[in-house]
Amino acid sequence: MDKFVIKGGIKLSGELNTSGSKNSSLPIMVAALLAKGRTVIRNVPDVNDVKHMIKVLEYLKVRVKFNKNILTIDVPKKLGYIAPYNFVRKMRASYYVMGALIGREGKVDVSLPGGCAIGERPIDLHLKGFRELGCDIKLEKGYVKARCKKLKGKELFLQGTKGSSVGATINVMMAAVLSEGITIIKGAAVEPEVSDVANFLNSMGAKISGIDTPVLKIEGVENLKPTEYTVIPDRIEAGTLLVASVITGGELFLKKCNPSHMHVVLEKLKEIGYKIEIGKDNIYIKSSKYLKPVNINVLPYPFFPTDMQAQFISLLSLVDGISIVSENIFEKRFMHVPELIRMGADITIESNKAIIKGVKKLYGAPVMASDLRASAALVLAAIAASGESEIRRIYHLDRGYESIEKKLRKIGAKIKRVKE
Numbered sequence: 001m002d003k004f005v006i007k008g009g010i011k012l013s014g015e016l017n018t019s020g021s022k023n024s025s026l027p028i029m030v031a032a033l034l035a036k037g038r039t040v041i042r043n044v045p046d047v048n049d050v051k052h053m054i055k056v057l058e059y060l061k062v063r064v065k066f067n068k069n070i071l072t073i074d075v076p077k078k079l080g081y082i083a084p085y086n087f088v089r090k091m092r093a094s095y096y097v098m099g100a101l102i103g104r105e106g107k108v109d110v111s112l113p114g115g116c117a118i119g120e121r122p123i124d125l126h127l128k129g130f131r132e133l134g135c136d137i138k139l140e141k142g143y144v145k146a147r148c149k150k151l152k153g154k155e156l157f158l159q160g161t162k163g164s165s166v167g168a169t170i171n172v173m174m175a176a177v178l179s180e181g182i183t184i185i186k187g188a189a190v191e192p193e194v195s196d197v198a199n200f201l202n203s204m205g206a207k208i209s210g211i212d213t214p215v216l217k218i219e220g221v222e223n224l225k226p227t228e229y230t231v232i233p234d235r236i237e238a239g240t241l242l243v244a245s246v247i248t249g250g251e252l253f254l255k256k257c258n259p260s261h262m263h264v265v266l267e268k269l270k271e272i273g274y275k276i277e278i279g280k281d282n283i284y285i286k287s288s289k290y291l292k293p294v295n296i297n298v299l300p301y302p303f304f305p306t307d308m309q310a311q312f313i314s315l316l317s318l319v320d321g322i323s324i325v326s327e328n329i330f331e332k333r334f335m336h337v338p339e340l341i342r343m344g345a346d347i348t349i350e351s352n353k354a355i356i357k358g359v360k361k362l363y364g365a366p367v368m369a370s371d372l373r374a375s376a377a378l379v380l381a382a383i384a385a386s387g388e389s390e391i392r393r394i395y396h397l398d399r400g401y402e403s404i405e406k407k408l409r410k411i412g413a414k415i416k417r418v419k420e
């Protein structure tokens with residue numbers, strides 16, 4: 001297992017490129033199964049979750065090549081239909097094969113994903129959507145077994161107690177594109193990644209309208225064709241890199257990003273006091289001496305993303321005054337907080353709220369990463385802290401951040417990957 005050794009307290013400044021979106025790439029790779037033949041997907045980040053999804057596709061008898069962020073996916077006529085426990089256990093997003101295989105084959109056995117470090121994460125909305133489209137779903141020995149003939153389009157409502165679901169919207173949309181008639185998904189998630197998958201499906205010949213809105217209309221088509229497509233930039237990686245520069249008092253010119261997907265995050269950075277200039281596909285950010293605390297309410301897009309919550313807690317732990325961050329999507333997603341406290345942060349958790357009292361300094365310490373964004377938060381704290389930090393279990397980071405240490409080194413960080 002690798003760990004990072006980081007010497008903190010160095011100003012990080014320079015220019016960086018944003019990578020492609022992990023959370024778009026994963027479902028798009030699976031959506032490619034909906035058409036026989038060769039699909040080419042560009043701007044796919046070279047991260048371990050993508051490599052894992054390649055294995056899932058290969059298990060389903062698909063040939064995949066991955067070179068320089070370009071994925072070539074050769075989908076055969078006959079596909080496998082089982083996603084075993086071993087795959088789904090390692091990456092929940094493996095469950096996207098449900099939507100694509102229900103749509104294409106009318107048959108799929110997928111291991112039920114279990115719990116996860118950030119919360120319970122049920123899949124009831126996915127199953128509700130499939131059932132309403134006419135799929136017979138049984139839960140047997142830890143597996144979801146779905147069987148159906150031709151799905152029939154229908155109007156359905158896809159929100160649960162926490163609001164919309166990114167995964168359920170994408171999964172049901174993938175199942176519906178080849179159905180008979182019209183499916184209307186009300187209460188659809190409007191995250192840019194959902195729209196990216198919808199645009200990808202349309203480039204294959206699907207007829208999806210209402211993209212970027214909570215009401216998606218999907219007119220079923222007979223078949224889809226392979227396509228070429230470029231994935232959107234990763235808005236969470238972009239946000240993380242912006243924070244990396246200003247948490248150290250630096251400045252960054254971030255290229256190849258999509259600022260229109262980052263509205264609330266950029267607004268919050270401005271509210272704290274950072275100087276920001278926004279271009280069409282780039283952002284310039286500069287630190288400031290005059291910073292003030294902010295309150296953040298984490299909610300589905302277009303509000304503040306849960307995937308940036310941990311990184312902002314690191315940032316706010318160094319901003320004088322009291323900031324309150326309320327997490328309303330994964331209420332227990334605060335595993336980074338005890339580790340930040342070990343580095344000198346002053347944070348109290350009260351139910352779904354983190355109350356952060358800014359401190360003057362964080363101090364390097366050995367800490368443990370627990371999930372992808374918690375790990376990012378610890379790296380951010382470590383580059384800002386005085387002294388040396390060791391971050392263990394960085395395999396979480398490798399799942400979702402492309403060349404993170406190379407990017408940070410490029411803007412001046414002293415970060416080493418060490419084998420334990």
Ligand code: EPZ
Pocket residue numbers: 023024026093119120121122123124125126127160161162163164165166167168189191193306307329330372373400
């Ligand atoms: C996606 O997860 C992302 N993962 C997550 O990113 C992200 O945190 C999350 O969306 C929210 O933005 C991928 O795209 C691969 P949801 P997903 O379904 O689809 C509840 C990262 O760090 N819910 O939108 O699983 C659920 O418990 C990861 O990159 C149900 O109740 O999230 C949560 O409270 C982590 N029933 C809320 O909805 C369901 O059937 C939103 O979850 C489904 C979800």
